[in-house]
Amino acid sequence: MGAPSVFQIMKSNAVLWYAPVGEAFPDETTVHAGELWGGNWARLGATKEPLTFLYEDERSEVNVEEYLSPVHRFKTAEKLAIETVLAEIDADYMALMTEGGVAKVAAGAAQKAYDNLPVGNASDLTPHSFGFEGVHLNNAGVALPLRVFVYRATAKLGGELTFSKREDDYTGVPILVEALSDSVVPGRLFVFQKVTGPTT
Numbered sequence: 001m002g003a004p005s006v007f008q009i010m011k012s013n014a015v016l017w018y019a020p021v022g023e024a025f026p027d028e029t030t031v032h033a034g035e036l037w038g039g040n041w042a043r044l045g046a047t048k049e050p051l052t053f054l055y056e057d058e059r060s061e062v063n064v065e066e067y068l069s070p071v072h073r074f075k076t077a078e079k080l081a082i083e084t085v086l087a088e089i090d091a092d093y094m095a096l097m098t099e100g101g102v103a104k105v106a107a108g109a110a111q112k113a114y115d116n117l118p119v120g121n122a123s124d125l126t127p128h129s130f131g132f133e134g135v136h137l138n139n140a141g142v143a144l145p146l147r148v149f150v151y152r153a154t155a156k157l158g159g160e161l162t163f164s165k166r167e168d169d170y171t172g173v174p175i176l177v178e179a180l181s182d183s184v185v186p187g188r189l190f191v192f193q194k195v196t197g198p199t200t
Contacts, residue, residue, distance in 0.1 A: 005139075010146065012134035014051040016044040016084060016175075018096065018155070019129045022184070025149045026131075028195050033135045033145040041131070044096075048087040048172040051132055053148060055080050055190075080150065080179035080190055082130065083158055085172035091115035097157045097175060099125060127152040130177050136194075144195040151182035151190070 019041045026037040036043075057078040061070035086093055091102045092115075099122040107113035130150040135143050158176030162169075182188035 007137065007139050010134060010136045012136060012146075013047070014084075014132045014134045016047065016051060016082070016177075017041045017131045017133070018044060019131075021127050021129050021152050023129050025191070025193075026147070028145075028147075028193060029199060031145075033133070033143040033195075037131070044093060044175070045086050045088040045090060047084045048170075049085040051082065051084040053080075053082055053132075078189060080153075082132065082148075082150070082153075082177040082179075083175065085158075085174045087170075087172060089161075089171060089173055091117045093173060093175070094119075096128070097155045097173075125154040127154055127180055129153070130155075130179075138197060142198050144198070146194045149191040149193065150177065150179045151184070151188055152180040153177045154180065 017037055019037075019039065023040050026039075026041065031037060055078070057075045059073050060076045062072040062074075063070050091104075094100065095102045095117055098117075098119045100117045100119040103116040105111065105114050105116065130153050132148055134146045136146055138144055155175055155177050158174035161171055161173060163171055179189050
């Protein structure tokens, strides 16, 4: 920590990405702010509402008879959730959240193109890697990324979809990403990465 700096203040939307578990995270030096993450990372469309990031832990305190206040405190559980509302209704996004499989039927002379997603009776959940990126500016006005990577997580519909002709809003798709412990290095939950300066 150092002296306060207005360049630590961030005002940005966040772009949500997902990939198969184990996919390499984008390199902080070669993948610049706003660029595609490459590899098997896929962007989860445009978002209708702000992205929220919530890390929570449960704590236990050690008390002794000699003192009124605790003498020690430690974590007993932790969890992480990322939540937003997608602006696009897309069968692949719905499949990610419902454990369905999309069959894409191509158009033909007597056939309209469509995506078919049957959902139901699938108890196993497929983990993915997730990440999001926001952008901040340094004191030279250079755009630099702030990224959070989640090693393993599952996604689900985070609420209801509302369809209406009379409201002055449009249909959004709530998504809730819930982190799991990493399987490669057990216990890892997420990585917070803020690029603070360009190459010199």
